[in-house]
């Protein structure tokens with residue numbers, strides 16, 4: 767088993783607990799995603815995932831699908 771990767775995405779437009787839940791639910795649906803933590807204050811979404819099952823494009827797509835704009839990642 768490969769070690770899970772961690773990536774932090776900078777996301778614009780998350781403002782409340784509902785936004786946090788929406789993003790976490792959308793990203794959490796992807797198979798291969800082990801955990802998601804959206805931080806409203808920081809404007810970041812930290813995702814732990816298995817890179818053999820899911821890629822950053824799919825994660826970015828899920829964040830966009832929840833209605834938020836990605837402004838970068840690290």
Ligand SMILES: [Cu+2]
Pocket residue numbers: 780781782783784785786
């Ligand atoms: Cu909200």
